[in-house]
Amino acid sequence: MKALVLGFGLQGKAVVHDLEHSPAITQIAAADIAADKARAYTAQKGYRKVRVVPLNAAQPELLEQLVREAAPHVVICMLPPDFQPAVARAAIGAGVPFVSSSYAGSLPELDGLAQAKGVTVLPEMGMDPGIDLILGRLAVDELDVVHGMRSYGAGLPEPACAADNPIHYKITWTFEGVLKAYMRPARFLKDGKEAAIPGGRIFRKENSHTLNVPGVGALDAYYNGDAMRYIDVFGLGSELREMGRFAMRWPGHNQFWDVMAELGFLDETRTRMGDTEIS
Incomplete structure (x- = not known):
């Protein structure tokens, strides 16, 4: 082949x-x-x-x-x-x-x-999106009725490798892509109603949470893009009350990027400083 x-x-x-x-x-x-x-x-x-x-x-x-x-x-x-x-x-x-x-x-x-x-x-044949969606659909097909679904995905460097930088992460794809993902709005279903979080606010304390993964430990979790579009893909019905997609990182990641977003470092809006435009 x-x-x-x-x-x-x-x-x-x-x-x-x-x-x-x-x-x-x-x-x-x-x-x-x-x-x-x-x-x-x-x-x-x-x-x-x-x-x-x-x-x-x-x-x-x-x-x-x-x-x-x-x-x-x-x-x-x-x-x-x-x-x-x-x-x-x-x-x-x-x-x-x-x-x-x-x-x-x-x-x-x-x-x-x-x-x-x-x-x-x-398309969407990577780990996230990809493997997470396949496993999610397989899980859904095992159930008679689904009232809520949370999908978590993470590509984590080993702790020893992650400890050498302040974001406890390794860039395995384009850094531009990472930053765009961090500024992407989130859409999800909560209490049966569609909800959204503007780009740049997904790392705020009220919008993120900690998940304890057996054998791994506590991880930062944050909303990962548009979960609403997967309701139809997964064939979920009117009984659904919650739908969310989340990414996970080592502890401290959310707090770091929340500060960066608040300071405007993820904003692509051009600003003039003297004779130079920056974003």
Whole structure:
């Protein structure tokens, strides 16, 4: 099986690593705008299945050409979410299955085209979103009636690794993506009514809580994006009174980012200081 991986950042490297060691994969084309750096990395790692190709993903015609020429059995998109629709469209056009770890975003608009072509399109196939949603749906299907659902997801560095920085966290995806997630509004169901928290306020004490996880200990939990859209996805009925999605981090994380948000460090609004605009 041949795989085409688009994007050779932190997540792309991890995907290529797993594919390199998978007996199901015989060839890997890894595409990135920084092709020279990607080649140096794969050479250092001694990868034998990987062929690095240059790509400017901002040019749809180049995307389409690459997918045609690479002739993969699957297209794996590890580019930032803004590139996802164009990549999915190129994969569908070539009749190749598409998978990514990003939220679906506007991809449902391509559903008709994908079905007409008989192409599988699978966004939200990471850990969060992804594994958490699959496990959530499996749990729901075991129950007759669901009155409330809380979904928790976390990617935690080992304590010794987390202790060397003030946020007790390691960036395993784009730092810009982390910050955007922290400013994303939250939507959820509470006491049978839809509720929302504006971006930047999810870390406030009244909006966050602590969860004790057996074998791990106490973790900070905070609202993670839009839980309302998953009510229909999970097939939940009118009996539902509570629905929330949460992310978890080591203790102290919420307090740190609450201060940063209050000070405006997560606000992208441009402000002029002297002759310079900053955000």
